[in-house]
Amino acid sequence: MTNIPKTDDQVDQWRSVMFLYDSALKRVNTKIEILNNEFTNRYDYNPIEHIKSRLKTADSIVKKLKKDGYEVTIENMMEHLSDIAGIRIICSFTSDIYQIADMIASQGDVTVLHVKDYIKCPKPNGYKSYHMVVTVPVYLTDGPVETKVEIQIRSVAMDFWASLEHKIAYKFEGNAPANLLKELKACADMVDMLDAKMFSLNEAITAFARKQQEAMQAKAGTKEA
Numbered sequence: 001m002t003n004i005p006k007t008d009d010q011v012d013q014w015r016s017v018m019f020l021y022d023s024a025l026k027r028v029n030t031k032i033e034i035l036n037n038e039f040t041n042r043y044d045y046n047p048i049e050h051i052k053s054r055l056k057t058a059d060s061i062v063k064k065l066k067k068d069g070y071e072v073t074i075e076n077m078m079e080h081l082s083d084i085a086g087i088r089i090i091c092s093f094t095s096d097i098y099q100i101a102d103m104i105a106s107q108g109d110v111t112v113l114h115v116k117d118y119i120k121c122p123k124p125n126g127y128k129s130y131h132m133v134v135t136v137p138v139y140l141t142d143g144p145v146e147t148k149v150e151i152q153i154r155s156v157a158m159d160f161w162a163s164l165e166h167k168i169a170y171k172f173e174g175n176a177p178a179n180l181l182k183e184l185k186a187c188a189d190m191v192d193m194l195d196a197k198m199f200s201l202n203e204a205i206t207a208f209a210r211k212q213q214e215a216m217q218a219k220a221g222t223k224e225a
Contacts, residue, residue: 048091111134116130
């Protein structure tokens with residue numbers, strides 16, 4: 001995103017920039033909801049459990065820029081930070097994650113800048129999630145402005161683990177004891193097993209329901225004959 005709103009007032013410029021991110025967030029959120037509804041109508045299956053969205057606070061933006069070694073300016077914020085506008089999609093199963101990512105990427109006005117697949121390559125602590133940074137056009141009176149949004153897609157089990165890990169990391173300010181980190185990694189492995197087991201169970205239930213439906217249809221056809 002290179003088009004920075006032109007104004008001499010820093011407060012007005014900040015408001016204009018955050019308006020862009022908020023608008024991009026709403027635009028992507030609407031796209032995801034429409035795709036989910038279409039999927040439900042076509043296949044009678046809802047791949048998304050729920051969607052969370054947020055804008056980074058001014059304090060978080062300043063801390064992130066300083067941590068990454070950048071001067072705190074609006075230009076650096078827009079150029080170097082990809083997660084000012086963020087959406088988290090929580091799915092039932094891991095298989096849904098890649099399908100949803102493909103659905104989003106195939107949208108004509110969505111440009112995928114980069115992807116980090118922490119499902120195939122988890123972080124050392126056990127963190128798993130699929131991250132993609134995209135841009136979408138926000139249409140203003142002066143024309144469209146491509147604006148970044150970070151999308152995280154994870155399963156319910158992955159989100160449960162990540163939420164607890166975040167709370168622990170926050171309490172210890174990133175310096176949790178080694179024994180706790182080891183336990184967290186063990187929990188991540190158990191969550192992975194749970195994900196696989198629930199997917200297998202869902203597949204078995206779906207197959208059983210399909211056979212029942214086919215048997216009922218065959219029985220109805222026999223009666224009609």
